[in-house]
Amino acid sequence: MIPVLDPVSERARILRLVERITYGADSGTVDVAEQLGYEGFVEWQLDHEAIDDGPIEALLIDALPTLSMTPEELARHIFIEENFGAAQRDLVIATMIRRAFSPRQLYERMVEFWSDHFNVPALDVVGGYYKALEDRDMIRPLAMTRFEDLLQSSARSPAMLEYLDNANNTADGPNENYARELMELHTLGVDGGYTEDDVKELARVFTGWTIRQPAEFLFNGFTHDPGPKTFLGEEVIGSGEAQGTNVLRTLANHPSTARFIATKLLRRFVADDPDPAVIDDVAQAFSDSGGRVVDTMRALLLHPQVADTMALKFKRPNEFTAGVLRRLQPDPGTDILGRIYNALAASGQVPFGWPAPDGYPDDREHWQSTTGFLVRFNAAYEWARGLVDASPLIRAAAEQDRISDMATVLIDGLRPAGVTARTRRILIRYANGLPADDRAPAMAAWLLAGPEAQWR
Numbered sequence: 232m233i234p235v236l237d238p239v240s241e242r243a244r245i246l247r248l249v250e251r252i253t254y255g256a257d258s259g260t261v262d263v264a265e266q267l268g269y270e271g272f273v274e275w276q277l278d279h280e281a282i283d284d285g286p287i288e289a290l291l292i293d294a295l296p297t298l299s300m301t302p303e304e305l306a307r308h309i310f311i312e313e314n315f316g317a318a319q320r321d322l323v324i325a326t327m328i329r330r331a332f333s334p335r336q337l338y339e340r341m342v343e344f345w346s347d348h349f350n351v352p353a354l355d356v357v358g359g360y361y362k363a364l365e366d367r368d369m370i371r372p373l374a375m376t377r378f379e380d381l382l383q384s385s386a387r388s389p390a391m392l393e394y395l396d397n398a399n400n401t402a403d404g405p406n407e408n409y410a411r412e413l414m415e416l417h418t419l420g421v422d423g424g425y426t427e428d429d430v431k432e433l434a435r436v437f438t439g440w441t442i443r444q445p446a447e448f449l450f451n452g453f454t455h456d457p458g459p460k461t462f463l464g465e466e467v468i469g470s471g472e473a474q475g476t477n478v479l480r481t482l483a484n485h486p487s488t489a490r491f492i493a494t495k496l497l498r499r500f501v502a503d504d505p506d507p508a509v510i511d512d513v514a515q516a517f518s519d520s521g522g523r524v525v526d527t528m529r530a531l532l533l534h535p536q537v538a539d540t541m542a543l544k545f546k547r548p549n550e551f552t553a554g555v556l557r558r559l560q561p562d563p564g565t566d567i568l569g570r571i572y573n574a575l576a577a578s579g580q581v582p583f584g585w586p587a588p589d590g591y592p593d594d595r596e597h598w599q600s601t602t603g604f605l606v607r608f609n610a611a612y613e614w615a616r617g618l619v620d621a622s623p624l625i626r627a628a629a630e631q632d633r634i635s636d637m638a639t640v641l642i643d644g645l646r647p648a649g650v651t652a653r654t655r656r657i658l659i660r661y662a663n664g665l666p667a668d669d670r671a672p673a674m675a676a677w678l679l680a681g682p683e684a685q686w687r
Contacts, residue, residue: 236648244538245269246648250687251500251544252276252532253336255554260336261647273532276337277525279375284333291328295321302364306445309360319359319583320572322366326582327571330549331556341374341524342366343549344499345381346583347590349417351390353583361390362583364446378492378522379483382417386440386479387448395588398441400434402456410434412588414482420494423487425463432460436467436474483522489514492522495593496531502543503594509536542686545595548578550687551607555614555679558645559622570617574610578603607685612676619672629671634662637671645678 236243242265249256249264249272264272275282292299297318300308308314330339346366353362369384385391386409392398397409410433415421439455442448450472460467460474463485468477482488493513497505516530531537546554552574561567575581585591592598619625624644631637638659642650650658658677662670678684 238541239539241269243648245272247540247542247687248272248532248538250542252340253557254330254339254550255557256647257557257560258644258647259560260334260557269538270533273529276335277375277529279335279338282335282338284329284335287329287333291325295325297321297363298325298367302446305360305363309356315356316359318363319353322353322359322363323572323575323582324568326366327549327553327575328568330553331571337528338375340500341528342371343582344496345370345374347585347593348495349381349385349388349391350585350588350590351388351394351583352586354586358390358394361388361393361446365390366583375524377524378488378517379480382479382483383476385417386413386437386475389442389446389448392440392442392448397437400438400440401454402435402438403454405431405434405438405456407431407434409437416589418482418491419485419487420491423485423491429462432462432467433478435460436462436478440472440475484518486514486518489517489522493517493527493531496527497537498593500531500544501537501540506536509534544687545599546685546687547591547593547598548580548603548607549575549582551685552578552610554684554687555611558679559614559618559624559675561618561621567618567621570614574614577610578606604680604685608676608680611680612672615672615675615679616669625671625675628675629668634659634670638662638674641671641674641678645675646683648683650678 236246245264245268246256246261248269249261252273253260263275267275297305297308298321305318309318326343330343333339349370351358351362351365353359365388369381369388373381373384386397389398391409395409395412396406400406400409407430411430413433414423414425414429419425435456435458439451439453440448441451441454452471455471457470462478463481467474490510493510493516494505497510497513501509512534513527513531517527520526552571556567556571572581580591615622615625619629624641628637628640628644631640638655642655642658658674661677662674665673
């Protein structure tokens, strides 16, 4: 058994890093991180295209046919052949399988981050259709590129155009919804220095930005307001669609945007209330790199204060569920897909299910509750109980004759940082009172859902 770690040791820093940038510290990923060291593991995960995720993608394409359909094929499949809900279902399942099993863990976490940042829910048939295409064709390809690339593509995404009503924003009937959220939620932040007049002028800039069916961006010059416009105290340069392109570039490179994105990244990866000095450093890296995601994340993760910060983030439900799966390592076959969905539905965080444009909350207060802990423990037990034969770890533990050996196998596999001697004694005493065939899954659930397992 691994003894409980000194929290300031190098191994403890590496284990915290793995928990911080993955969906759960499974034994294989921990081994890789220890071989590469702290900085080496960061660089390995930042170079996500060099990490082979072919087997997972091949499984998903084979099991979930809507993932590879063209917009026209998907529209026919849903609306003419009446496979309502197919796109949402396949997108949610693929998302959770990738989070739990892909070796590109930091990439998948950035996909989730940008999905929350540019939130578009998939709560109805049309929304599910557009969101499935946006996830595949915009969020995933651009998640590790530049912020401006994401911003320009989001503004032209049929999913966003439909969700925030810009598809109906015309010179004769201006709609300010997208313009307002663009500044408040996507770039400057609510205190970023814009006025109500800027909202009105920005809405005029984006008149005529709409959708050509079934799912393609269209600039309609006939519904665009061609008059002069002023934004953030400056005349908007260009005409037609170029006005919007230029304004998006201005917003992407604005100092308030750099600080807003840096704050959100630190809040996602490090702490609910990040240190202002660290925010300044990460925002500077964002600006210096022209908004490059890889450079910004490198500055964040290698920041000495971040590397030494204890686990302060309470896991959101999807992180907890993916973490349980990563530690148990069952075969990612179709027999677990329904269980994943049910676990997330019970905990209140089905991917792409948040109805408001601000994305799922990122703070502990929203998710931490007595009921939530009970749901998590029950889910961990159901997973462990149902995967006795499918999880190599649970199976190995169940094969041990002595409870103490069973505990050793599970602690080594589920708690890389070890447990205290007192915790180990409590665990063994707890198992002693259980039927023989329930000891391994019950102890696994105890380790998977205990207090230490709630934080990253």
